[in-house]
Structure formats: structure tokens, C-alpha cells
Amino acid sequence: MRVCVAGAGAVGGLIAARLALAGTQVSVLARGAHLERMQARGLELVDETGVRARAEVRAESDPAALGRQEVLVVGLKAHQLRDAAATLVPLVGPDTVVVPAINGVPWWFFHGFGGTLAGSRLASVDPEGAIARALPPRNVIGAVVHLSAAVESPGVIRRKAGNLLILGEPSGATSARLEQTVSLLRRAGFETQATDAIQREVWIKLWGNMNMNPISALTGSTADVIMDDPLTLELVRGMMTEAAAVGRALGIDLGMTIEQRFAVTRKLGAFKTSMLLDFELGRTPELDAILAAPCEIGARLGIPMPWSRTVLGLARQRAMNSGLYGYTDGGRAFGARSR
Secondary structure, X not given: OEEEEEOOOHHHHHHHHHHHHOOOXXXXXXXXXXXXXXXXXXEEEEOOOOOEEEEOOEEEOXXXXXXXXXXXXXXXXXXXXXXXXXXXXXXOOOOOXXXXXXXXXXXXXXXXXXXXXXXXXXXXXXXXXXXXXXXXHHHEOEEEEEEEXXXXXXXXXXXXXXXXXXXXXXXXXXXXXXXXXXXXXXXXXXXXXXXXXXXXXXXXXXXXHHHXXXXXHHHOOOHHHHHHOHHHHHHHHHHHHHHHHHHHHOOOOOOOOHHHHHHHHHHOOOOOOHHHHHHHOOOOOOHHHHHHHHHHHHHHHOXXXXXXXXXXXXXXXXXXXXXXXXXXXXXXXXXXOOO
């Protein structure tokens, strides 16, 4: 099986390395020093105990050099994918399985799902439809990632916490390609589960990320500090209540109360969210997919989201004032970072 990982950074690099170490023919798309290191010495994986393993991968910067793939794992962030989508076209044929390892609401979310919103496009995620044209939703096996990794240095990926990947057809169907993709990732050592409700899994993860991430970016606080302050905790609760209402309108049962979700976050202790780290490191935050998209869905369904919209406005202004964010015309209301 020919597998390509587009965006072999932290999570994408982890997936590429473990697939290669399990015997899969893997190619990766990368740039700069990361690319040069992989071309010279392969992709090095460091596990949580410090053991190092060298994975043989084919590393390229030009997708056209690789041709059509059987499986394309997308490890780019949502805003990066908007810019890069058209370049990935040479990798995708009619039967290519596209597995996006992406945070937030993805471009394929309403493919075969969503009632009155089924088949619609979110301006906050794919304002001009470039992603859907390059990576058609019919090719997608949806993925929710519950693991973390870091790029230790160019060509070196350090595995951190978690090992779970949840996969599902956007339509909720059971398919041979879903079973094959689950098996492929299991052989690489991931705890991989198939679901007939992948949008529910997206929303469950989003339910915690869409509030803690931007609030931490605004305050500079770790999650425990946000939860220990009654005023910021009230803000988190308000945003979660709004997101739960949107989920119910889409037919999504979260299966837990807000207090139960708080307990899960408490167990993680004093951690910095990915969005806070993005601000600290001068990287574009994932505001569009993580917060603008649920606000846009709420607006389309006629569900008020004042808490969430206020936090979106504040976080967006901070990002713009830091030179990390801008608007496209198609996504002005809800975000959609410009190129």
C-alpha cells in the first residue's frame, strides 16, 4: 500500500514513522531542514521512554514527484491546508482514501450529515471551496486524534501522551476502506477504533477545545488556573452550554454533562493549551476551525452563542494585533485567515 503523509510535523510525523516502522511504504511531504534531515537520515522517532528508532521514508517537497496514493494522511493544520490544498491534487485519485488528522471542525463535516446543513460548506473552514475541490469529501475517512507528539528537532519526532485514533465514514456507513484503514493504523501500533458517528467524536473533542484554547490564549493561563477562577469557569460553562445546544440541533448526544467533562480536564493538571503555545511561539492559531466554525454553525441554525462569539472576537483581535491572523472576504463574519 502506498501511503503519503502531507505535513509530517508532530502528529503527521508520528503517524509516518510508525507506519514505516511497521513495514508500510511511506512517503512524506515536508520543507526546509525537516525535509533535508529526512532525505539524508530518515525519520527518527523517540518514544516516551527515550528509545530511538529510525524509519525509512521517502521525503519530497513536490507532490507531483510522488503521484497518486492509496492513502493520504493529512497532518497539516486547518489554516495551512487552505493554502496547500491545491498542491495536493497529484496525490489524489478516484479511490484515494484521505485521512485528515486535523483539529476542529473539518471541511468534510457536513458530507452525508447535518440535516438541513448536509452538503453545505463552512466559510470559516473552506471559504472558497479550495479544500473540497482538491480533497473531495467522498474520498475522506474522518479522523479524530487523541494523542500528542512534538518535533524535537528537524527529522526527529518525540511521542508524548495518548495513542488513540478514531475513524469513521462521514456518512456513518460501514465500508471496506474504513476497515482497511483501521487495520493499517492498528498494525502501526495505534489504538484505532471505528465509529458510525464520527461527527459526534469531532464535537466531543471540540467541546473541550473551543473554550479552553482561546481563553488560555487570551489570559496566558494554564487550564487549571482557568478552572480555579469562578469567573473564567463561568465563561467556559457558558461556551460549553452553547456548543451542546448546537450539537443537539445536529442530532449529536455528547453523552456526558458539563461537570463530567470538567472532571476529565481536571485530571490533565496544569497544562498549556495548543493555542496558547501558538501565540507564545508566534504561530497562527487554529481559531477558525476550533471556534469560528461552531459559531458559524450556530448562526446557520439560529442558535444564539453570545459567550462563544465574544471570545472569538477577542481572540481574533489579539491574533490580528500580533500579526498572526487576517480575514478573507468570504470568511469575514466568522474568521477564515487570509493567505
